[in-house]
Amino acid sequence: MITLDQLTYAYPSGLGLDKINLQIKRGEFVCFMGPNGCGKSTLFNILSGLKVASSGTYAFQQTTIDATYLKNAQQRQRLHQQIGVVFQNSDTQLFNLTVADEVAFGLRQLPLAEAEIERRVNDCLVLTGCRQLRERVPYHLSGGEKKRVALASVLALNPDVLILDEPLNGLTPAAQHEILALLTTLQQAGKTILIASHDYLQIKTSAHRFVVFNEQHQIAYDIDRTSLATKPELQKELALL
């Protein structure tokens, strides 16, 4: 579903990603880990079409996603519908006056009847436990509530791939558990889940594959949960990230 071949991203100040080779199949639940600044957010920005690789290639469902592809507004919109992103800082993502409008915002850019929009908004608010927040101002919500509303607004577009950058940060253990349980349900429904997390102990039973970057912005380990279970030293290393 996703193929990166020798993908490099260079900021003016230095590398964000260095010659990344990666394949992700539909329905995987992958956790991206690594030290601060190793390149996880840069990778997510490339996958979602917000940044374009400096060199190497990115293909999504056998289509090369490059500057030419993204220049076309329709193609760009299709990619944004297929790959939904919950950003690290929910404040950058929430700008409507009510939670219901926030969740409906993306849907209103599509040719959908108001009744269908209302149905999808309700479904997503229920799924993410946000029904009672419907008329609240997103900006006034708690960190955990904002995260759930951001997730609801992304889910409303029914993306095939869900990218979540540090979705557990700042949440109580109970809220973290709820988000992970929801992500597992979504994966079981066929979604591909890509998550960045520093919290190995919290994520270790949810993710099925762990891709770990090093400080040189390269992939140091790409390992499935079963193999990782036989490597206590590596597990210890991940728990310290």
Ligand SMILES: Nc1ncnc2c1ncn2[C@@H]1O[C@H](COP(=O)(O)OP(=O)(O)OP(=O)(O)O)[C@@H](O)[C@H]1O
């Ligand atoms: N806008 C930018 N301009 C210049 N350099 C940047 C920019 N954004 C990121 N970088 C640099 O690129 C590298 C990768 O950053 P990135 O944000 O992708 O890492 P990360 O793994 O998501 O980090 P964290 O775990 O702290 O969120 C870092 O060295 C960072 O300083």
